[in-house]
Amino acid sequence: MSSHREAPEIAQDPVADSSDLYAFVTPDRPDTVTLIANYLPMQVPSGGPNFYEFGEDVLYEIHIDNDGDGHADVTYQFRFTTEIANDKTFLYNTGPIESLESENWNRKQFYSVTCVDRRGKATSLAKKVPCPPVNIGPLSTPDYTKLAYQAVRKLNSGGTVFAGQRADGFFVDLGAIFDLGTLRPFQDKHAFGSQIFNKAGTGVNTLNGFNVLSIALQVPLSNVRASSRSYRYNEAGATLGIWTTASRQQVKVRHSRSDTDAGPFVQVSRLGNPLFNEVIVPMSLKDEWNTLPPREDKRFAEFVANPELASLLPVLYPGVFDNLKALVDAGTARADLLAILLTGIPEGVIDGFQNTTGTLQADMLRLNTAIPPAKKPNELGVVGGDVAGFPNGRRVTDDVVTISLRAVAGATFSLIDKNFTPDAAAGAVTTGLTSADVKAGFLKSFPFLGTPLDGFNNPGA
């Protein structure tokens, strides 16, 4: 998955598990950037009576590096508190919830937003902002869309914020991909699948029917760039490096009624580019990667330069990726992937585009904020000729799995080495899914991710 349960330790700590990070220049407000960090993945909508909520003991952060040194220049922090209205009931709600102030809603969450600058100075942006409830069903949350919209709030410093449940917009065929790398549209070409399947299959979106918790922020570009002036696309400073983290205090002492937390916050989850820790980093190093800042990622560059998946594709699909196999066998370092994931794409590779942040190797989601939103977005992003999409930031509908598969398969290596001819399959490989396979759909405006699925109508997700 993008980063759902991507490492052994964080898979056991879902409240702190970052699953997706999105960053894009806002289509309907191009003077702003929208940042969305998703946590607590794979929520079954009907999972009551203790539904899903943010961790009170977790520090959630979205970091922005605007000068390419791998250090956060702007960090937005989110801390959550929970209030129980009626301590005599086991129920989440005792009647319809028609407003965020509803007395029928027994377990409310609120959060604070703090901005920390590069020197560590913290400024409170908002306190006690309400989260919406989860989407329970037509009797408990009869007009959920309206209810959730009440939780979209303006920040005094400029910008808009929302924290609460959304439908998971990530689409991927987990059942196939983790069954020895099967891609259903090519299952009959698979080394083992060819013995079972005699024709191509259709992709299945495993995450259809699951919700997540989203922290969404839309802030003026002037708040996050190094300077409040406008930038040209090829100027240093036009590109932001973005990542999200979750941290817990170092010590927890458990008591029967309330636990004691003490000590500094230590990072337990990190996410920049989708699939980085999931697919690039070996399992033995995934937990460590989650504790490190992006500026330490040079130590993982070898796994980007020679990704395991690139060596597996020619084995799993014999005769389909011969040119890739030659590249792998020659031990050629994948300069294309090193650029895409660790430094950004320099100018001169793609006409009218760059999103480099310099030479420091750091896994950050790089967004060139001087590239305007696309009028007709292509879900394949830069690979599809749309430089406003992944890996230039990431929009909610971008097909990051297919883009990543094609890049690893060699489709982007020819950008670096004009003598390399990608295999025909490198430009065609897919999981067979598009954003249209997300049944909850997406919103056209903030917070962009679709209305969460309700438990009553989705009881068996």
Next chain:
Amino acid sequence: MSTANPGTGRLSVSRRTMLTAAATVGVGAATAGVVGVASAREYGDGGGDGKNADPIVVHVRDVASGRLDIFVGTRRIELRDKDLARDLAEAAGKR
């Protein structure tokens, strides 16, 4: 009394505080060597300076060398105090 100065504020680890907060016994009087301080960044509402009501948790890393970590608020204070480490170990039945 063992005293540590973490730089951003003075923290006194008295016998009484230790007994109250960490439920330890037999904290000896000794001069502590502060070998390092890990100070948290500012964490908005989640922070705490540990001066008053914040619980204190002590981790004895190595009894022989007296290496201790004191966790309070959002800080970790490294302390070197052989007597204190020995007393805590005795209280824990380790000696």
